[in-house]
Amino acid sequence: MIDVPKIVLGRLRKAANPGDHPDADLLTAFAEQALAKRERLQVIEHLSQCSECREIVSVAQPEMTEKPGSFRLMKFSLLRSPILRWSMLAVCAVVLATVTTRHFSQQKSATFFTPEARVSTAPQTSQQETYDGFVAKLESPRPKTESALSHRTAKQSSGRTVTHSTALAVADEKSKKDSLPRAVPAAPSPTLLSKLSDRERRDQDARDALHGSVGKSVNGPATNEAVTAMNETVMVESRTASVEVAQATPGKAKEEKASRMKAPAAASAVGGPVESVTANKAVESEYATDLRAGLVPISRWTLSPEGRLQRSLDGGKTWKTIPLSSETVLRAVSAMDQEIWVGGDAGALYHSIDSGQHWTQVRPTVNGESLTADIIGIEFTDSRQGKLTTSGHETWTTTDGGETWTRNK
Amino acid sequence: MPATAQNGVQSVGVISPELESRMAELQLKTQEYGLAREELVTILNEVGAKYLPPETSERERDEFFANLRLEELALARACAAGHERAWEIFMLRYREKLYDIAAYIAKESSAARELADSLYADLFGTSTREGKRISKLTSYMGRGSLEGWLRTVLAQEYVNRYRKQRRLVSLDEESEAGVQFAAADEEPAIPRDTRLEAATDQALALLPAEDRFVLASYHLDRRTLAEIARTLRVHESTISRRLNKLAKTLRKQILSTLRRQGMSRRQAEEALQVDVRDLRLNIRASLAQEANAKPFPDKKAEAQAGEG
Structure with a gap:
C-alpha cells in the first residue's frame, strides 16, 4: 500500500467539521444501500468528517459472511493475479491438448493393423493361393471362431455381392463410416502384435460375456438393445474389427472402397450393430492369434465381374475362383462362418456347410413351384434363417436352412 | 401526484x-x-x-x-403505541436478534446483555412525558430495515458508553495504563509551510466524499480493507486499488499546487516529505553516533602529557 503523506492525514483530521449527525435511520439506510443518490452523498460527506459516525457504521455492520464468489477469491489468492489466472488456464489447455494428442495417437496405433491395408493393396485375381493348404488349416480346431463367426452377404445396387462380413459382424452405418480405408502399413509391427496380445487378454472377459449374450441374440433380434449398450464401450475395437472382416472385390478394391465411402447406407444394410460388436471383437482377437500362428482364419468370398464365385484366404490379397457351374452367372453370395450360400441366374442356388469344400445345389420350391427367377440377393441371419431376393421382386424365405421355403411377393 | x-x-x-x-x-x-x-x-x-x-x-x-419499509414501520409504531399483539410479534421476531447483535457488538456476554437490556427498556418506553410513554421505536422511520435500525441504535449506544467510560477512567487505571503523565498532543516544533497546508486542503477538497471516507477510515480509523469494503459494498481489492490511486493523486496534486506557488520541484518534494518526527529521529541518530566517539580525547592527551 502506498503511504499517504503525513501532512494529508493531519489536514484530514483537522478538517473534520461534521455538523449534525445523521440519525439511526439514515445510517441504517446508508449501510443497506437504500438511500437515494442525494442523501447518500450527504451521509458520506458527513462520514468522511465524523469519526464517531464512521465508528457507529462500522460497529453496526452485520457479521461478515463470506459470499461464494469472494470465498473462492480469498481462499485461492493465487487466482487474484490476472497473469497467474491466465497462466493456469494456459497450463490447463496444454495438459488437455497433450492428453488428447496421446489419446488419439494411441487410438491410431490401435487401429494400425487394419484390413483396409490389405484392401487397398488387393492384388489382381491372377494371383492364386494354395487352396488345399488353407483348407487343412481351416479344418484345424477353432472353437472360438466357430462359435462366434459366421458370414453373410450384402448386395450392392448392381446386383453383384461385393461385401462379405461375418453374420454376427453386421456393421452398422457408423462403424462402416469409421472403417473407411486409411493409408496404413500393410504388415503389423511386433510392437503392435504385443499390443494386440494385451488387448486380447483384456478383451477376453468382455468377449466371454458377450458371447453369452450373443448366443441368444444370434437367433433373433430380441436382445439387440441390451448389447447395443455394450457396443459403445468397445467402439474402437468394433471399428477395427469391422474393417477386418470387410472384403474387397478382386481387382476392384479401390472401387469398392469408393462405393463404401459414397454409400454408407448400403453398407448399413449388412446388418445391425449388435452382432457387429461381438463378432468383430472375436475376429480381431482370433485374427491376431492366428496371424501369429501363421494361419489366416478368415475366408473372404466375392463374385467376379463375370459372375464366378471367388475366395481369398489371405485377407483379399489373392483370390481363387471356385468352380461351381461354368454356365451359371452368380449374382449373390452370403457367407456365415463355414456356411456359404451363393445364388445366380435362373434360380441357381448352391450351399456349402464346410467353407466351400463340398457344395449342394438347392432348389427352392413352394407348392411344387420352383424358383426360376434370377437370385439377386441372399441374406442369412444364421444357419437356418435366410432370405432370397429375386429379379422378379419376390422374396423367398427359409427358417430351416433351406429345407422348406416361403414365397412373398 | x-x-x-x-x-x-x-x-x-x-x-x-x-x-x-x-x-x-x-x-x-x-x-x-x-x-x-x-x-x-x-x-x-x-x-x-x-x-x-x-x-x-x-x-x-x-x-x-x-x-x-412500511410493514416494519407499522409494527414499530404499533409497538410504540403499546399494542400487545404488535409487541408479541416484535418479541418473536427481534428479541433474540437484539441479544445476538449486542453480543456481536460488545464481544462480551455481560456487557452485551446490559447493552441489549438497556435498549430494550428504551424501546419499551420506561420514561413518560405528559403521562405518555416515550418509546424509542417512535424514532424509527422505516428508511432501512428494522433489524438494521436496531443494530445501528445498539452501535450508537455502545459507542456512547465506550466514550463515556473512556472519559470517566480512574487515575489508577490511567496509571496502570501508563498514561498518567502522558504528554499533551505534540505541536510541531517547526511550523509547517502554510503553502503546503493550503495545497493539501485544496487537494483534499477536490476529492469525492467517498474517497475522503475511504482515506479517513483506513488511515485515521485504522479500519481494515475488508471492513471498508463491507461498508461500501465493494470488493476489498477495489478499496486497495482506490487507496493506492488516492495516494498517488494527492501527492501529484499537492506537488503541482506547490510548484504553481513558486516552489521548485525539489523544494515541493522536500516540503511534502518533511516531518517533524523524522527530524527528531535524525537528531537521535546523530546523537547516538556521537556517543560512540572517544570521550574527551584532548583532555586525556593533556593529562598524559602532564603526568609525563
Whole structure:
C-alpha cells in the first residue's frame, strides 16, 4: 500500500467539521444501500468528517459472511493475479491438448493393423493361393471362431455381392463410416502384435460375456438393445474389427472402397450393430492369434465381374475362383462362418456347410413351384434363417436352412 | 401526484396508486395491530416531513415512499403505541436478534446483555412525558430495515458508553495504563509551510466524499480493507486499488499546487516529505553516533602529557 503523506492525514483530521449527525435511520439506510443518490452523498460527506459516525457504521455492520464468489477469491489468492489466472488456464489447455494428442495417437496405433491395408493393396485375381493348404488349416480346431463367426452377404445396387462380413459382424452405418480405408502399413509391427496380445487378454472377459449374450441374440433380434449398450464401450475395437472382416472385390478394391465411402447406407444394410460388436471383437482377437500362428482364419468370398464365385484366404490379397457351374452367372453370395450360400441366374442356388469344400445345389420350391427367377440377393441371419431376393421382386424365405421355403411377393 | 408543501416540508399529499395499494395490503397485514388508515397516513406524513426537502420532485417523492419499509414501520409504531399483539410479534421476531447483535457488538456476554437490556427498556418506553410513554421505536422511520435500525441504535449506544467510560477512567487505571503523565498532543516544533497546508486542503477538497471516507477510515480509523469494503459494498481489492490511486493523486496534486506557488520541484518534494518526527529521529541518530566517539580525547592527551 502506498503511504499517504503525513501532512494529508493531519489536514484530514483537522478538517473534520461534521455538523449534525445523521440519525439511526439514515445510517441504517446508508449501510443497506437504500438511500437515494442525494442523501447518500450527504451521509458520506458527513462520514468522511465524523469519526464517531464512521465508528457507529462500522460497529453496526452485520457479521461478515463470506459470499461464494469472494470465498473462492480469498481462499485461492493465487487466482487474484490476472497473469497467474491466465497462466493456469494456459497450463490447463496444454495438459488437455497433450492428453488428447496421446489419446488419439494411441487410438491410431490401435487401429494400425487394419484390413483396409490389405484392401487397398488387393492384388489382381491372377494371383492364386494354395487352396488345399488353407483348407487343412481351416479344418484345424477353432472353437472360438466357430462359435462366434459366421458370414453373410450384402448386395450392392448392381446386383453383384461385393461385401462379405461375418453374420454376427453386421456393421452398422457408423462403424462402416469409421472403417473407411486409411493409408496404413500393410504388415503389423511386433510392437503392435504385443499390443494386440494385451488387448486380447483384456478383451477376453468382455468377449466371454458377450458371447453369452450373443448366443441368444444370434437367433433373433430380441436382445439387440441390451448389447447395443455394450457396443459403445468397445467402439474402437468394433471399428477395427469391422474393417477386418470387410472384403474387397478382386481387382476392384479401390472401387469398392469408393462405393463404401459414397454409400454408407448400403453398407448399413449388412446388418445391425449388435452382432457387429461381438463378432468383430472375436475376429480381431482370433485374427491376431492366428496371424501369429501363421494361419489366416478368415475366408473372404466375392463374385467376379463375370459372375464366378471367388475366395481369398489371405485377407483379399489373392483370390481363387471356385468352380461351381461354368454356365451359371452368380449374382449373390452370403457367407456365415463355414456356411456359404451363393445364388445366380435362373434360380441357381448352391450351399456349402464346410467353407466351400463340398457344395449342394438347392432348389427352392413352394407348392411344387420352383424358383426360376434370377437370385439377386441372399441374406442369412444364421444357419437356418435366410432370405432370397429375386429379379422378379419376390422374396423367398427359409427358417430351416433351406429345407422348406416361403414365397412373398 | 401533486405535492403538498406545508411549512416548507413535503407530505404524502395525494396518495399515488402504488402507495395506495401498498397501504391497503399493509392494512390487511397489520389489521391485528389496530392501526387505522388515517394513522398510517399521519406516520407517512411525518416521515416525509422529516426527510423530503421542499424542492423534492414528484418522482423522487414517489420513489421515497415506495422505498419505505412500511410493514416494519407499522409494527414499530404499533409497538410504540403499546399494542400487545404488535409487541408479541416484535418479541418473536427481534428479541433474540437484539441479544445476538449486542453480543456481536460488545464481544462480551455481560456487557452485551446490559447493552441489549438497556435498549430494550428504551424501546419499551420506561420514561413518560405528559403521562405518555416515550418509546424509542417512535424514532424509527422505516428508511432501512428494522433489524438494521436496531443494530445501528445498539452501535450508537455502545459507542456512547465506550466514550463515556473512556472519559470517566480512574487515575489508577490511567496509571496502570501508563498514561498518567502522558504528554499533551505534540505541536510541531517547526511550523509547517502554510503553502503546503493550503495545497493539501485544496487537494483534499477536490476529492469525492467517498474517497475522503475511504482515506479517513483506513488511515485515521485504522479500519481494515475488508471492513471498508463491507461498508461500501465493494470488493476489498477495489478499496486497495482506490487507496493506492488516492495516494498517488494527492501527492501529484499537492506537488503541482506547490510548484504553481513558486516552489521548485525539489523544494515541493522536500516540503511534502518533511516531518517533524523524522527530524527528531535524525537528531537521535546523530546523537547516538556521537556517543560512540572517544570521550574527551584532548583532555586525556593533556593529562598524559602532564603526568609525563
